[in-house]
Amino acid sequence: GENVEQHPSTLSVQEGDSAVIKCTYSDSASNYFPWYKQELGKRPQLIIDIRSNVGEKKDQRIAVTLNKTAKHFSLHITETQPEDSAVYFCAASARSQGNLIFGKGTKLSVKP
Amino acid sequence: KAGVTQTPRYLIKTRGQQVTLSCSPISGHRSVSWYQQTPGQGLQFLFEYFSETQRNKGNFPGRFSGRQFSNSRSEMNVSTLELGDSALYLCASSPYLTDTQYFGPGTRLTVL
Numbered sequence: 001g002e003n004v005e006q007h008p009s010t011l012s013v014q015e016g017d018s019a020v021i022k023c024t025y026s027d028s029a030s031n032y033f034p035w036y037k038q039e040l041g042k043r044p045q046l047i048i049d050i051r052s053n054v055g056e057k058k059d060q061r062i063a064v065t066l067n068k069t070a071k072h073f074s075l076h077i078t079e080t081q082p083e084d085s086a087v088y089f090c091a092a093s094a095r096s097q098g099n100l101i102f103g104k105g106t107k108l109s110v111k112p
Numbered sequence: 113k114a115g116v117t118q119t120p121r122y123l124i125k126t127r128g129q130q131v132t133l134s135c136s137p138i139s140g141h142r143s144v145s146w147y148q149q150t151p152g153q154g155l156q157f158l159f160e161y162f163s164e165t166q167r168n169k170g171n172f173p174g175r176f177s178g179r180q181f182s183n184s185r186s187e188m189n190v191s192t193l194e195l196g197d198s199a200l201y202l203c204a205s206s207p208y209l210t211d212t213q214y215f216g217p218g219t220r221l222t223v224l
Contacts, residue, residue: 032211043116043202043215044155089155093211099145099168100204100213102155 002027004092006103014111019077021106023090026071030092033066033073034100039086047088048075080110113139116205116216124222130191133219137184137205143167144186145213146178149200158201161186190221198223 003026013019025033034049050057050064050073057064063076077084087107091100117136125131137144146158157170161180178188184205190197200220204213 034212036215043217046212046214049212091155099157099160099170100147100155101157102147104154 002030002092002094002101004090004101004103006090006106008106009104010107010109012109012111013080015080015082017080019075019080019084019108019110021075021088021090021108022072023074023092023103024070024072025092025101027092027094028071029094030101032093033064034091034093035064035075036089036091037086038089038105044089077108080108082110082112084108085110116203116214118201118203118216118219120219121217122220122222124224125193126224127193127195129193130189131193131221132187132189133201133203133221135186135188135203135205135216137186137203138214140207141205141214142184142208143206144180144184145204145206146186146188147202147204148172149202149218150198155202158188193223195223197221 006023031052036044037047038044048062048064050066061078066073087105089105090103093100119134143162145160148156159178160168164180175191180186200218202218204215206213
């Protein structure tokens with residue numbers, strides 16, 4: 001079955017710097033890759049997603065890139081702000097499977 | 113639209129008891145998935161329901177079961193509770209035939 005690995009597990013940056021979180025997946029049938037942000041005590045919230053027919057997607061300060069050949073996808077946050085501090089999860093899914101397989105999460109701390 | 117709701121939000125049970133958790137999806141969403149979140153194992157898929165049918169099941173023992181009603185509301189049941197079942201149980205709903213999943217706030221289950 002699918003396995004998703006996420007790195008790093010913790011990431012500390014200064015406000016205004018960029019943050020990059022990387023994930024790899026094992027199942028070549030996976031075709032949907034969402035990223036979720038989870039603040040302490042709250043539900044995971046979808047922040048951006050990408051499908052396998054697209055190489056990159058941007059939404060303001062957030063971007064996701066996908067390399068299908070290498071089975072890598074990454075989250076890029078530019079101009080980080082303290083409110084970006086949270087745990088970020090990547091996930092992969094093949095529609096035929098109908099479920100998300102999550103990475104272990106990255107705890108991002110943005111220091112003012 | 114109102115978001116995904118889950119009841120109860122918090123639950124304390126003792127070993128050997130059983131518990132039922134409820135999830136109401138976003139209006140119009142017909143797919144409901146359940147996940148277990150723990151600090152050690154992260155987010156793990158339990159099962160997915162679509163139109164009252166279980167479409168997919170994760171690697172959990174048979175003590176974990178679920179069902180979906182005609183109005184798309186879903187319940188999950190855990191019988192013969194064990195200490196290791198203490199976790200945040202999240203449900204997520206999806207529109208028809210899409211991958212995007214939106215999470216509820218979760219039910220925090222503590223087994224004593």
